[in-house]
Amino acid sequence: MMIGFDDRWIGNHGIGRFANELAKRLPIVPLLLRGKPTDPWDCLHLSYSLYNQTHRHFFSPGYNPPLGKPCSFSFTIHDLIHLDVAEESSVLKRAYYHAIVRPALFNADVVFTVSNYSKERLLEWSGIAESRIVVVGNGVSTGFGADGERIINHTPYLLYVGNQKPHKNVERLVRAFAVSQLSRTMELWLTGNFSNSVMATICELGMSSKVKALGFVPESVLPAYYRGAIAVVMPSLNEGFGLPLIEAMACATPVLSSRATCLPEIAGDAALYFDPVNIEEMVSCLDEVQDDTTRTRLQLAGLERVKLFSWDIAAEKVNTAIQTVG
Known part of the structure; x- marks a missing residue:
């Protein structure tokens, strides 16, 4: 069966x-x-369009369902950050989730998500039957591997990959880095541009020469940044999956991770963990990753752990579920 996408x-x-x-x-x-698809009113246009399509099933890889049930359909809720994180929420977003997304969870033939943590949050929030949700995970794209070009820098660097929204917890990462032993001999590199709050923290701590913003990093060159890093750190307060964890592992780069939400589920035994609101714990992890034996252990564990995640497997799970309900 062909799938409208x-x-x-x-x-x-x-x-x-x-x-x-x-x-x-x-x-x-x-x-x-x-x-x-992120427009709250997209559901109206989408519903109208689906009434006039000849495919048998509509699938959205995002959180935009149609109104009612114009055809057999499924959609994907990666997380509930728009509800769980105050800075990412608003009256309009909450209204959209309650008025559009929640009813759609009951109307959909199947609902996809990417981690067991997100599945449990969906069950808790919506009250739908567990059998209606399929966890498909994520994968590692072609090009992310241990072999290949790497960024060569005169100063070793710690890497953060992601945006700088408040729930990403980058300000605490900067504060932890500033007091860690790493800051004496290494730099902290952040993808994207500095947010105002992160820039203010860097200036307050006098770390302008040690913390760098890389701007937009295309996927084609991102693996080289992973491979060149001493370690990748993910300090988030809330995630639905945490794709940089497995991308770093695939590139044989040690991972330091917050133990919040889904992250321990994804990283397993292949990361050093810290409480994301405890700067002392974060500092301890940063300092520990300087040890060669620790880095080697994390590299080997990561290369083994990442074998659990595959885009082929994710796609097969999606296709099997859709063909079954279709």
Whole structure:
């Protein structure tokens, strides 16, 4: 059965990577959909469009369902950050989730998510039957591997990959780095541009020469940054999956991770963990990763752990579930 696919989600962000990789592997029919899938009113246009399509099933790799049930459909809730994180929430977003997303969870033939943590949050929030949710995970895209080009820098660097929204906890990472032993001999590199609050923290601590913003890093060169790093750190307060964890592991780069939400589920025994609100614990992890034996252990554990995650497996789970309900 061919699947009507919302390809508007394809892009360089987390959901965009998920959408792009599944689109390569599923028997899809791209739909001629206008507008942005993140627009709260997209559900109206989407519902109208689906009434006039000839495919048998509609699948969205993101959180935009149609109103009612214009056809057999499924969609993907990667996390509930728009509800769980105050800085990412608003009256409009909460209204959208309660008025559009929650009813759609009951109308959908199947609901996909990417971690058991996100599944449990969905069950807790919505009250739908557990059997309606399928956890498909994420994978590592072609190009992320231990072999290949690496960034060579005269000063070793610790790498953070992600945006600088408050729940990403980058300010605490900067504070921990500033008092760690690492800051004497290494730099902290952050993808993207400095947020105002992160920039203020860097200036307050006098770390302008030690903390660098890389700007936008294309996926084509991101593996080289992973491979060149002493370690990758993920200090988040809330995640639905944490794609940089497995990308770093695939590149044989040691991982330091917050133990919040889904992150221990994803990283398993292949990371050093810290409480994301405890700067002393974060500092301890930063200092521990200087040890060669520790780094080697994390590299080997990561290369083994990442074998659990595959875009082929994720796509197969999605396709099997859709073909079953279709």
